Amino acid sequence: MSASLSLRTVDKVYHPRGRLAVHAVKALSMDVERGEIVALLGSSGCGKTSTLRMVAGFEAVSAGEISLANRRIERLAPAARNVAMAFEGYSLYPPLTVRENIAFALKRGRLSASEVSRRVKEVAALVEIEPILDRYPNAISGGQQQRASLARALVRDAALYVLDEPMGQLEPQLRALLRGRLKRLLKDRAMTSIFVTHDQTEANALADRIAVMEGGVLQQFAPQHVLKEKPANLYVATFIGEPPMNVFDASVIRSEGCTTFELHNGPSFGFGDNELGPEVRQAIGNRRKVVIGVRPHRVVLGSGSAETARVVSNQWLGDQSHVAMAVAGKLLVAVSHARVRAGIGDSVPYGVRAQDLHIFDPDTTVALAHGARAA
């Protein structure tokens, strides 16, 4: 399939000549396939919203190219780009009712009145705002305004749907429901869409692929299971996952048939060559220092494990236990889907298996190996 949206080495610099030049987006290149749902994920100030605004046309591109459906768009006015956008700050027209606001988006399409009314009804049902269609924006709640704004974007026929934090203001229960419906709608109609979020649960639930951004740089662009199983670098590893990966600085000690990782002021983990394959050993090379990581869900708790650690907190959430243990002066978090009976201050045996180990270069922070394979 051909790429629908394509960004080529896009840069964004704010106040380029001023003293406080801000390089918000750096050499960003990515392709979004037709019908694909892509999330831009990152903490605040990572450049995700700047990227979105450049695609929608509200922000000029400092350098690089953006094309949509094989057409260069980076110099077109927003209205000429055939992009529908839902804003985070809702931005409904106050003198129009919710219904008129949504229908307004269809004005340019020259549709019959009955067709407009049918479409408005359909999208209003989807986001559960039917009862408030005839109210004015200032008479409805923030969450309702957000849903109306979402409806106004979705009702259009556009080559690309751009959604800025589409569900930030909604109640958790409703959010879960709308996620499912939104995903089905986007998939059924093969609507290419790109949305910004800081909430990875939302990104996981909606997106086919997730672009993790930090400091204006695209860190990794992959489906969520790849981000989790094979994070490209330490940033992604410690950002993705709820809770994210445990990482520790370690010294590598090679001895006959065995590789040992010694944590700074902490325990050592030794793995025989039968566990830690040649591919991984080669990836480590002759580095003396690495960063090792293990996801909380992969930390093995219970008897049979060699090391023990003191429990700092143990929290049961109804369907999983989160146990934090003091290891090498930091917290090692373990998550179990069964209930763990351990009080604060207890010693608990734990272990890490070779296939769950992630190894990173301490200087470049780039991943060297995941489990049995080199990165």
Place this chain on the structure above:
Amino acid sequence: MERSSIIERVLRAVLLTLIVIFFLFPIVWILLMSFQTNEQILRIPPSLSFVPTLENYKALISGHLLTSAGSLDIAFMRNLGNSVLLSTCAVVLALILGVPAAYAFARFKFWLSEDIAFTLLSFRFAPPLLVLLPLSLYFQDLGLVDTYVGLIWVYQLIALPLILWIVRGYFEDISPDIENAYRIAGHSWLRTFFKIAVPLAGPGIAAAGLLSFIFCWNNFVFALVLASADKQPVTVGALAFVTASGIQYGQVAAAIVLSVTPTLLLALYAQRWLVEGLSLGAVKG
């Protein structure tokens, strides 16, 4: 968009210059006039070239006005002093009364609170001339005519509603939680008012003070009727330049320059208080 061509920038500069000239022209013209004699000002056709003279300023400061009809004593410097005294006292009084009142109106909803606040504002709607006649009658009964106390009292009526309504808005913008947090930390409400509310509304109080100072300074009618020569402010004192032998334009211009200076200096001084947006970053961003 930050990409602007050279033509755009040149055009922008030209436009800005035109606007500045348009708005500053009267002020510049008066400044030039103040350094000319009446004859130079009134010559036809007018000319921009003249030999500057300090005669007008000398006459004002010494208090001797030399006109073609003879010499005349004027009390301009005394008038200026009166203006400073009256406006300053009135604004200080209005701040002392108005800031706590504004806080009360902002924070507490009591019986008739909105009506009282509106009544105070309505003082500003009434045409001064309408109020003047009953006021001067009362003042005669009370013996307040031609006293500083009486004038300050009238002047603060100009300042109070302004201060009340501007400062009230600033108090309302302060999150009550900031004050609640200080109360819970163990401080009395009075301390909370002085340590939290007043500093945070500082820019608003400064703006309201400055604005009401200007209003007081520019007042004419009240002082004209209620004050005699030795208590008149500059606005009334300027009438003296309309003499039997004609209007002394040079001195009028110099008087304007001198009387604008205090307010201008005050505004420049207060500017940093006005700009400083203290309340930013108080609650989550």
Place this chain on the structure above:
Amino acid sequence: MTQIEIRNLHKTFKADAVLNGLSLSVDRGEIVTLFGPSGTGKTVLLRLLAGIYPPDAGTILLRGRDASGSPPDKRGIGMAFQNFALFPHMTARNNIASALTARKTNAGEIARKVEAVAQLLKIGHVLGHSPRELSNGQKQRTALARALVADPDILLLDDPLRNVDAKLRYEMRLELPALLKRVGSTVLYVTQDFKEAMALGDRVAVLLDGRIAQCDTPARIYAEPVNVGVARLFGDPTLNLIEVAPQLVDGAPEIRLGGMRIRLPASYAVAAGGLYLLGLRPEALRLVEAPGPRTVAVELVAVTPLNEKSVLLLTMQGGEELLASEAGDRDEPRRTGPAHVAFDLDALLLFERESGRRFIPSGNGEVAHERIAITSHR
């Protein structure tokens, strides 16, 4: 000993009854999380306790004494606000110290205490900054430090982690219980997040319709909710609710589910003839290969990842939907299509349809037997 006691509290704002006869008591040194959907008056309750608003009716006893008429500065409590409410014209140091200056502690003592609490919360390096120079996380810690610095024996925390990013929120969730226990205060902690409520609270108080619907340990609230309203607030995804009408067949109670007849234990016999909602937690449902005595034939429609779990969307005969969840790290992905779902009778919840109250089977009050993964050794 009871440190906070609230009796029959009422508070109405503009004809909107926010609190409607609320009662709650909190023991000394206990952490109680106050949890409920937004707009249920959690924040209002904290403000009544702090003395910011007066109650319309009811009594608040702090340390055994009636607090009515006592202003906020005389109640001797610490409080952290959701929006931080830092003093913008003071440095972080003075913000924290403000809780001590009213008590006339000497300057050296104040400086020492501020340093100590800043160390504990890892904000020692930003004490000289003004609030606008702090990151959201630092603001939150400064607000917490201000609430803690005077060692108040009663601490009110109003959703203090709401406005910080997910990563920091998670870290604080792990750190806070130990921190609060070290301070030793009695804590009332407001949150909208059920995970936070379960993780932090010795007990969770669920606020619904202006009253405490249930106040119990996290595990019991989850396993034995008093009514369907409480049950729905916990779990991600939340529990499945299916309308059932238990009937006696050959003297034994039975329900029909997705065209299958499921026999219930004899203790459910009293329920026969009534209308009920069957509540099934998604994690209590298991997909199995073959049909069995307590399985229902379903169609696996979709598998969606949710954090570290997989959520399975199942449809039963007749089109009714069920959500099941399982650990998300299976070696081979599930394939959609026909399947069978089995459920633990232990985790079965039954609610009266009209009142929403949970049906308690006769004979035993214990319903859930939690699976024990490991036992610890000291």
